[in-house]
Each structure stands twice: as C-alpha cells, then as structure tokens.
Amino acid sequence: MTTRHAMFLAGIATLCAWVLLPIYLIALGAIGGSEVVNAWPKPAWPSALSVTALQEFLHIEGVWWSVLYSVEAACLCMVVSIVLGAPAGYALARYQFRGATSFRLFVLLTRAFPVAILALPLTVGFIRLGLYDTPVGVGLMHSVLAMPFAVLISASLFQAIPRELEEAAWVFGCSGPTAFFRVVLPMALPGITAAAIFAFVISWNEVFAASVLTVRHKTLTAYLLTVLSESPLHVQFAGGFILIVPSVLFIFLVRRHLFSLWGIASR
Amino acid sequence: MADIVIDQVGMRYGATTALDSVSLTVADGELVALLGPSGCGKTSLLRIIAGLAIQTSGRVLIGGRDMSDLPPRRRGLAMVFQNYAVFPHMTVRANVAFGLTMARADPARIARQVARVSELLHIEPYLERYPAQLSGGQRQRVALARALAVEPAVLLMDEPLSNLDALLRLEMRAELKTVLQSAGTTTLYVTHDQTEAMGLADGIALLNAGHIVQAAAPAEIYRHPASRFVGGFLGTPPMNFLTLPVAEGHVALGNMRIAAPRGPASIVLGIRPEDLDITAGEDGFAFQVQVVEPLGSHTLLTGHADTALVRVMVPPDLRPARGTVLHLRPRSDRITWFDTTSGVALGSTT
Numbered sequence: 001m002t003t004r005h006a007m008f009l010a011g012i013a014t015l016c017a018w019v020l021l022p023i024y025l026i027a028l029g030a031i032g033g034s035e036v037v038n039a040w041p042k043p044a045w046p047s048a049l050s051v052t053a054l055q056e057f058l059h060i061e062g063v064w065w066s067v068l069y070s071v072e073a074a075c076l077c078m079v080v081s082i083v084l085g086a087p088a089g090y091a092l093a094r095y096q097f098r099g100a101t102s103f104r105l106f107v108l109l110t111r112a113f114p115v116a117i118l119a120l121p122l123t124v125g126f127i128r129l130g131l132y133d134t135p136v137g138v139g140l141m142h143s144v145l146a147m148p149f150a151v152l153i154s155a156s157l158f159q160a161i162p163r164e165l166e167e168a169a170w171v172f173g174c175s176g177p178t179a180f181f182r183v184v185l186p187m188a189l190p191g192i193t194a195a196a197i198f199a200f201v202i203s204w205n206e207v208f209a210a211s212v213l214t215v216r217h218k219t220l221t222a223y224l225l226t227v228l229s230e231s232p233l234h235v236q237f238a239g240g241f242i243l244i245v246p247s248v249l250f251i252f253l254v255r256r257h258l259f260s261l262w263g264i265a266s267r
Numbered sequence: 268m269a270d271i272v273i274d275q276v277g278m279r280y281g282a283t284t285a286l287d288s289v290s291l292t293v294a295d296g297e298l299v300a301l302l303g304p305s306g307c308g309k310t311s312l313l314r315i316i317a318g319l320a321i322q323t324s325g326r327v328l329i330g331g332r333d334m335s336d337l338p339p340r341r342r343g344l345a346m347v348f349q350n351y352a353v354f355p356h357m358t359v360r361a362n363v364a365f366g367l368t369m370a371r372a373d374p375a376r377i378a379r380q381v382a383r384v385s386e387l388l389h390i391e392p393y394l395e396r397y398p399a400q401l402s403g404g405q406r407q408r409v410a411l412a413r414a415l416a417v418e419p420a421v422l423l424m425d426e427p428l429s430n431l432d433a434l435l436r437l438e439m440r441a442e443l444k445t446v447l448q449s450a451g452t453t454t455l456y457v458t459h460d461q462t463e464a465m466g467l468a469d470g471i472a473l474l475n476a477g478h479i480v481q482a483a484a485p486a487e488i489y490r491h492p493a494s495r496f497v498g499g500f501l502g503t504p505p506m507n508f509l510t511l512p513v514a515e516g517h518v519a520l521g522n523m524r525i526a527a528p529r530g531p532a533s534i535v536l537g538i539r540p541e542d543l544d545i546t547a548g549e550d551g552f553a554f555q556v557q558v559v560e561p562l563g564s565h566t567l568l569t570g571h572a573d574t575a576l577v578r579v580m581v582p583p584d585l586r587p588a589r590g591t592v593l594h595l596r597p598r599s600d601r602i603t604w605f606d607t608t609s610g611v612a613l614g615s616t617t
Contacts, residue, residue: 167319168352170339172417173369182369186356 023244029237030054037234057238060231066223069135070204073219076139077146077203078196084143085150086192090184092151093158104155107148115145119212126213133215141213142203149202150195157191158184194254201247269330269343269420269453270295271316276325278311278477285311287477288325293470298447298454299482300464303474304500309457312474313423316455318342329421340369344421345414349429351406353398359385359409360394366417384412387446404435411443415450422447422454428463440466461501465489473497492603495610498537504567504578507543509536510607521552523596528604528613535605537612540567540578542601545585551596554579556587568593 029037030053032046057063088107092100122141123132131137161184169179185192207221214222220243228236271293278286286308293299301309314320316327318339327334334342345366353362360381361368367377385391388408398406407427414422428436428443444467447454458464464471465485472482481493492498498506511518511527513534518527520536527534544551554577558569565580568587572595579595587593604613 162350162352164348164350164352165354167317167339168346168348168354169365170319171317171344171346172366172413173340175338175340178369183354183356 023248026237026240026244029234030241031238033234037237053234053238054242057231057235057242060227060235062223062227063220066218066220069138069214069217070220072135073139073142073210074200074203076136077142078200080140080143081146081150081199082154082192082196085147085195086154088151089154089156090158090180092155094163104152107151110144110148115141115209115212119209122209123212132213133217135217135219137213138210138219139203141209142206143199145206145209146199146202150199153195153198154188154192157188157195161187197250197254201250205243205247270297271421271453271455272326272328272331273312273316274326274328276312276315276322276327278308278315278320279323284477286315286322289474289477289479290325291472291479291482293453293455295453296451297469298456298467299470299472300468301455301457301472301474302461302464302501303459305459307474308477309459309474310425313425313455313457316421317344317346317423342421343419344423345417345419346423347407347410347414347425347427349426351398351403351410351430353406353409353413355398357397358394359390359396359398359401362398362409363390363394363412363416365413370417380416380418384416387415387449388412403431404439407431407439411446415446415452419452422450422452424454424456426458427456429458429460436463443467461503465501473500475500490601491612492537493612495535495537495605495612498603498605502539504540504580506537506539506603507575507577507579508605509538509572509575509577510534511536520597521594522549523551525597525599525602530613531607533607534613535607535610536597537603537605538597538601541580542598543577543579543595544598545579545581546594546596549594551594554593554595556589556591556593559586559589561586 025042028042028046031049031051032043033048033050033052036043036046091097092104126132126137129137131140165183165187166179169183170176174182205221207225210219210222211225218226224239224243228239231239271291273289273291275288275290276286277284277288289308289312291299301312303309311320315322316329316334318334318337322335329342329344353359354365357365363381363385364377367380372380381394382391385394388411390405390408390412393401393405393409398409401409407430410427428439431439440463447467456464456468468485470482471485471488473480473488475496481488481497483491483493488497489501492501492506495508499508509520511520511534513527513530513532516526516529517524518534518536525536527536552572554568554570554572556568556570560567560569561583563583565583566585568579568581570577570579577595605611606613
C-alpha cells in the first residue's frame with residue numbers, strides 16, 4: 001500500500017466518522033436504553049434495544065402539533081422556493097441579459113445576512129402582517145433561505161438540457177410554453193424534485209428563525225429547543241434522532257440527483 | 268411542396284455581420300447544400316429560415332408566403348439537427364409522431380405516417396425503445412423520420428451527418444439521397460463537408476464570410492469556380508494557382524504560350540490537380556517533386572513549379588523519387604483564369 005493510498009483511505013475514514021459518528025451516538029442514546037446514555041466508555045453495540053425513549057419523547061405534549069407545523073412550514077418553503085426559484089433558474093440558464101452573472105452572485109448574498117440580524121425587523125414586520133407565530137411566516141422565512149439553492153440548482157439543471165431539444169420542439173409545432181411543459185420540464189423533473197426535497201430539508205432543520213418567529217406554534221426544532229432542556233438525557237437523544245431521520249432519509253433518496261447537480265459522476 | 272426564396276437577408280450582432288444581404292432561391296423539390304468554412308454564416312441562415320433566429324434585414328418566403336414574422340411552428344417546415352435533438356424522455360414512436368401529435372392529427376393518420384417513415388428508414392424494430400438505447404446512426408434515422416413524418420413543405424438539415432463516424436456517414440449519405448429523392452421535399456442542407464455537398468445536392472451555394480460567393484450545380488461550381496476562394500475551397504486537393512505575367516494577350520508557362528484574357532498585366536491561372544498531364548520530354552513547365560503520397564486510387568505529388576506550390580494527381584503506379592523534376596502540361600480546356608487582386612474569375616481567352 002502506497003502512502004498516497006493510505007492517506008486516501010484515512011481521508012475517507014475521517015469524513016465517514018465526521019458524518020456517521022454523531023448520527024451513531026445519537027441513535028445509541030435514543031434506542032440503546034437509558035443506562036447507555038450515561039455509560040462511559042460507550043459500548044460499540046448496545047446490549048439491549050428499546051424504544052421506550054422514543055415513545056416517551058412522542059408522548060411529550062405538543063410534539064405532534066409541532067411536527068405538523070414543521071411539515072406545514074417545510075411544504076410552504078418547498079413550494080415557494082420551487083415556484084419562484086425554478087423560473088429564475090430557467091431564465092439564468094436560457095437567456096443572456098445584462099447582469100446575469102451578478103444576479104447569480106446576489107442570489108447567494110441572501111445567505112450572507114445572519115438570520116439574527118434579520119430577526120428583529122422580521123418579527124416586527126410579521127406582527128404587522130399577522131404572520132407572526134404562524135407556520136406560514138416561518139415557511140416564508142425558510143423560503144428565503146432555500147431560494148438561492150433552488151435558483152442555482154435549477155439553473156444548472158436547465159443548462160444541462162440541450163437548447164436544441166427545445167428548438168426541435170418549436171419547429172415541430174410547439175409554442176414556447178408547450179415546448180417547456182412537453183420537453184424541458186419532463187427532463188428536468190427528477191432534478192427539480194431533488195431541489196424541492198432539499199428545500200424541505202433546509203426548512204425542517206432550521207431552528208433559529210423558527211424559534212424567533214414563533215411563540216406557541218413552534219416547529220419541531222424550535223419546540224425541542226425549549227422542551228428538551230427540561231427532559232432527561234435519553235429523551236433528548238430520542239428527539240434528536242427523530243429529527244434527523246427525515247433529513248437523512250430524504251438526502252439518501254435524492255442523493256443521485258444531488259450529486260449530478262454538483263457535477264459529481266455517481267455511476 | 269414549396270420553394271424557398273431568401274431575399275436579401277442580413278444578420279448583424281452589434282458590430283459583427285454574420286450575414287450580409289444574402290439572396291438565394293431553392294426551387295420546389297430541389298436539394299440545395301449550403302457549404303462553407305466554419306463561421307461563414309451557413310447555420311445562421313438556416314436558423315433564420317427555421318425561425319429560430321430573426322434576421323435584421325430581408326425576407327424569407329416559403330411557397331410564396333412571407334415567413335419573416337411567423338414563429339417556427341407556423342412555417343410548415345421540419346428540421347434535422349446536428350446533434351439529432353431526439354427527445355430522450357420519449358420512445359422512438361412518440362418522437363416520430365411528435366410533429367403530428369402537436370398538430371392534433373387524426374390518430375389513424377399518425378399511425379399510418381409513423382409506419383410509413385419508420386419502414387423507409389428501417390427503424391421499425393426500435394419503435395418502443397428510448398433514444399438512449401440507440402446508436403448514433405439509429406438516432407440520426409429517428410431524427411430524419413420525425414422530420415419526414417410531418418410531410419413538411421420544406422426540410423432543413425443542419426450538418427446531420429457530422430457526428431457519425433466515417434463509414435457510417437458514407438452509408439447514411441447514400442441512404443439519405445435515396446430517401447430524399449423519393450420524398451421529393453424541398454431541402455436545404457447545411458454542411459462543411461464538400462464531398463457530402465457534391466454527392467447529395469442538386470445545387471451548391473457556397474458561403475464565405477456572410478456572402479454567397481457562388482450558387483450553381485455541383486459539376487458547374489467544380490469546373491467553373493467563380494473566384495479563387497471557390498477553387499481553393501472546393502476539391503480535395505484544392506485547385507493550383509499560378510500567378511503569371513501577361514504579355515501580348517498570352518502567358519508563358521515553361522515553353523508553352525497560353526492565350527489569356529486581355530487586360531491586366533498579370534493573371535492567376537487556376538488548374539485542378541487532375542487536369543495536369545505529365546509530358547514525356549521538356550514540354551510544359553518544370554515541377555520538382557517534394558512529397559509523394561500513394562493514395563491507392565491515385566498518387567498525389569506535391570512540389571514546386573518555380574516558386575508556386577503545385578499538387579498533381581498521377582496514376583497510382585507512378586512513384587517518382589523525391590527531388591525528381593517532371594514536366595507538366597495543363598489541359599487547356601480546364602484552365603480557369605482569375606484576377607490577381609480581386610480573385611474573381613475572368614472570362615476565358617476573350
């Protein structure tokens with residue numbers, strides 16, 4: 001084994017540990033029974049699996065409501081960022097216009113403002129609009145966070161679809177919109193689905209804005225933040241575990257598309 | 268069926284001129300090749316006719332109707348694209364039927380047309396497959412079938428064979444000619460490959476730098492190039508050019524005196540490599556062999572006559588050594604004269 005090869009493997013091991021170890025530890029704490037949580041050193045494999053912690057967690061009052069709010073906010077975030085982001089991406093991919101390059105950059109700049117700075121004016125504004133303490137308000141805020149990704153991802157998706165295909169559609173009897181819906185959209189759909197799920201995950205995981213913009217109608221992450229500090233440790237682990245499951249599951253489902261979006265061959 | 272009239276079409280992008288007042292007529296049922304080096308504007312012209320680009324001046328008429336303001340779908344034409352542009356998310360059948368489906372044709376007619384063109388292009392076995400499962404040549408056939416299925420008044424082809432390998436290209440060329448002849452569709456065919464243009468077309472329009480430099484039948488354009496550019500572009504190897512002084516209406520070429528058009532003090536003599544004969548004695552002009560390329564069907568000699576580079580085709584069994592001096596004589600009826608400065612062809616001997 002050459003040094004290069006060894007370093008390569010070490011790199012892979014580090015990256016896997018970086019991602020998988022926290023997930024494993026959380027899972028261990030959540031389903032390994034309450035003794036494992038405080039045990040040190042941690043066993044590599046739990047002696048007994050139990051779902052009592054998970055059940056305990058799910059019986060906390062209001063958890064199901066916050067799951068519902070989370071889903072509401074995430075769905076809104078998904079819909080808004082795709083409905084607005086995909087056309088913007090199409091424009092970036094297909095039309096040459098003054099400032100296209102700067103637009104690409106500015107779209108990312110929305111992420112440059114810390115949510116902490118935006119929080120106060122947003123709270124005031126949302127109170128005036130009647131959006132404060134509603135999943136809709138949280139969803140809108142999350143759309144802003146997810147939008148840059150939706151725009152840039154769909155731009156690269158549309159760019160990958162040859163213009164010639166669209167032109168062929170025009171020549172063979174399609175108007176602009178028909179060509180888009182008949183030819184471009186079906187080809188971009190898997191990628192757009194991936195972008196949508198990505199937006200969903202961004203909203204699902206976001207905690208700061210959700211905590212600031214809600215009081216009683218908290219999304220799952222924000223709710224956990226307030227509730228779990230008063231719960232026993234194994235319930236906290238259970239909460240964390242339940243929280244990461246959908247994200248990991250979604251990312252796993254769309255991994256092929258995410259890779260292709262970022263230009264990594266996955267086959 | 269319809270004719271195409273291109274009337275003083277110009278295309279400018281800011282300061283650059285892609286097409287400069289191009290006029291060309293393609294008669295009903297004719298196949299005309301738009302030939303030219305890369306960047307000469309041939310694809311721009313095709314896209315303007317298709318409506319995929321809008322000209323900055325001039326008109327395009329198809330079957331007598333001005334198409335200039337119509338979107339591509341209302342122009343009654345079909346197109347075969349360079350990269351085939353077969354829809355990857357549809358089966359071959361759906362691809363071939365696409366144009367008719369969009370026109371809301373009667374299902375019975377769609378089925379009939381798909382059956383007819385897929386038989387013509389031998390793609391019946393693949394009708395239920397997706398384009399990704401087909402080879403390049405098969406995709407090309409699907410693209411052509413899709414175009415022919417709509418029975419277009421005008422067929423536009425943009426370098427349709429350029430992505431195929433050499434052998435397949437030759438095969439498809441012959442097949443294309445058969446299919447297009449039986450369809451009898453007015454066709455405009457863009458290519459940078461002169462053999463393709465010579466072999467397929469009823470007429471060739473040669474473009475250079477946004478101008479049509481000559482439009483004529485293949486044999487005519489080969490035998491009587493309108494300018495030095497045409498003679499040098501068409502033919503592999505290209506025409507030989509010898510700049511010679513004119514004295515008393517004649518030029519001296521070795522020990523030969525050839526009557527030249529009157530007027531200028533010097534003139535360019537153009538002669539094709541296959542129109543030079545090796546003479547036995549000292550007759551003709553001296554030619555020093557520098558490169559000998561035995562090409563099978565003939566041998567190509569490259570060398571110098573005086574200072575000019577000359578290529579000559581000789582029988583395949585002739586293999587002179589490098590440095591040999593041969594004597595060549597042009598066939599007098601195959602000489603084309605060009606103006607030294609403008610490069611325009613001059614009327615012969617008168």
